[in-house]
Each structure stands twice: as C-alpha cells, then as structure tokens.
Amino acid sequence: MSDLNGEPDELERGLEATLFAAEEPLTIDQISAHLGDCDKSLVRDGLQALAHHYENRGVRLVERGKRWHFETAADLAHLLRREKEQVRRLSRAATEVLAIVAYHEPVSRAEIESIRGVQTSSGTLDVLMEAGWIKLAGRREVPGRPVIYATTPDFLDHFGLGSRRDLPGIDELRASGLLDPVDDAFEEAMSAGTEENEGKDVAEIGLEHQCEAGAEGLEGHNPD
Template structure:
C-alpha cells in the first residue's frame, strides 16, 4: 500500500489534528519519524493550488480549507459565528502575550475590572485554562492559553504569534483589536497573521524566539467554532 495514500486517507477522515506519534501507528513501525515527515511534506506539495491544504498546527497535522474558500463555504452554513467584545479580545490578547497571568495582572494592564463572565467565555471556548496558582496572598489562579487556541490560529507554538511594530503600545493594541473585530464580519477573511499586514500594520516576526510581551498586547482570534466536517474550515474557524 502507498504510504502517502494511507496518510492522506487518515488525515482527511480525522475529526481533528493528528500528532506524528499517532500517524506512525498507521505503519506499525515500518516508517520512522524522518520518513514520515518526508511523506507529509510531499503530501503538502501534492495539495498545493487546491481548495484544501495540509498544515501543521500545535496538536499535529490536518487538512483544512484555504482562507479564500470561506466566502463560498459560508453559503452552505449561513449561521453567524459568535462575536467577541473588545473586552474579551483584549483579555485574550494579554493572556496570550504575557502568560501565565492572574486576573489581577490583567486588571492592572487593562485598568478595569475583568468580569468572571469574560474568563468563563474564554474557558468555554477552549482558548484559556488555569495552569496553577501564584504563591502569594489568596493564591490567585494563573491563566494561560491552550493548544486549542494555537490550533484555531493555525500556529505551531506561541513563538509563531505575530508581533505588531509600533512605538505606542496602547495604539498598537487598539489597532490589533480593531483588526480582530473587523475580522468577525462576514465579508472579511478569517483570522490569519497576514490580516494585520492587509490592514497596513507592520508585522515583526521572531522565528527563533518567543514574542516580546512589551511589543504589543497582541492578537486574539475572531473565529467561529469548527464545523462538523472531516475537513475543518480555514484557520480561525
């Protein structure tokens, strides 16, 4: 059996991303890690120029529709994705770039009280979770983003988060939130790091290091939950 066809079938039928350790199980030890990655790269190349692409995200590999297909696929599923308030987006941005943080840390940065419903909304969406407690008075919970957050952004790690260049941190955050909010409109593409460049914002990438929290108060996805199909929507959905 053609190993590449086996990979293709497994990935197309999977309900979510498949890690490489699971993909190796398909071949019962006959394909090593290096060989598996070569096959995945070949499969990526085979699907270039098609409506669906093979990508690697935090949880593994998956097929997803390309962002430019969204406007057409939305006609099959006209339900509007959930919209997130500015407060929710700012809170998620702070957690993403300054994690782990406590609720008090977020309130200090935003300058306003963070309502319990904001934290719950992000937890229910699967974007943040409690990872421990700070050893101080009251032992407040420490919040961090999840693998689901990275998967929904189409990222492999936090180091892939885009940074926004600019001298004024508050202006940068305002611009980011505005871009994310507009990204929720039905006539706009799903969130991708390129969204910021399309809006005339300068992106600074840091491929070999995690983002500097001081650079910006960062992006949050304006995504809808994945639709129940074998091939997930383009990232951000």
C-alpha cells in the same frame, strides 16, 4: 497496520488516509502511533511532502500548534459559507483579555487585571473558554497557586497562526493598517489617564483590533 518505514509512497498514502479520517488534528506522535510506531522523522518528512502536494489544491494540509489537519483553502471559503444569525457578541473586554493571554501566556487572572488596569470578570474568561480560544493551563507555583490561562490550538487555527511565534509584531500590524498611525496607538497605550490600555504595549492593542476583526465566529452573521 504493517510497518511503513522505508516506503515513502505507502507512508504518504497512510498519512493521507489517517488525517482524512481523523476527527481532530493529530500530533506527529499520535500519527506515528497510529501507523504502527512509524519513525517520527519519516512521518514529518511525509507530512511536509503531502503539504507541498496539497498547497495549490482545494484542501490543504496545515500544521497548527504542532497538530496536523486538512482544511479548506482560504480563497475558496466563500463557496462553503452559510450564514446564520448569532446573538452573542465578543465584547471589547474579551478581545483585550484574549490579546493579553496570547502575548503573555501562561497568565493568571490577577496578572491580566494588572496589565489591563481594571478587574476582569469570570464571565469574560468563560466566554473565551466556551469559544475554545483559551484554556486552563495549570496553576502558578506561588502562594495561593492561582489558575493560569493559555491559548488553544483552536485560537491558532481561527487566526491562521502556525504557532504563537507567528503573532503579529508592531511592523506587521502597522503594514496591515491596524496601527494607523502607530504613533496614535502608542500615545493611547502610554497615556496615564487611559484606563483601558494601562500597561499594554502597542502590539497587544493591535492584536485587539485583529481579534475584533477575527471574532466573526462569535458575532453577527457567521459561517457554520
């Protein structure tokens, strides 16, 4: 491809074509390389301009976990939805583990168990990895070098998060009704006799509820 530096209109057309044809979300480095090592600052400016162009259209250009891709506008999802029966269900244990990984990543299985106060089966982690929401993120540099886990771009995409900085805090969870009343959730988290929530904070408990609500991709009637 010819050099696109200094040609904003052609650059945006090149970006649009590249992302439209891509089989998966792309980083700025990948896009720059595809466009003949185009200046990365120009690529970012072009992406921002395209995102603005598409913000009120049927498809939108979004950044999730530093990767860019087109997705259907959320308010039009009902036009594209197809229902199918799914027999697998995301368990309460899986939503707890997902919330812990999201707020504490990278985190080992032993650390997850310490926060939950109960053992975590390998099957629970397998379910979340099969769903594409968590991944192996290396090993902790401590004796035994345990495997550590982190969330994936698919996790951010499913829950509509640009990055982990967008994870809901206590105020947001309270406003959305997931901590209603928040005092009850706090008392539940702090209760010495509550094995499920031992060591977890209020935001984690709220995210568990959000994970349960957002786990439609794994239970019940789900969109393709």
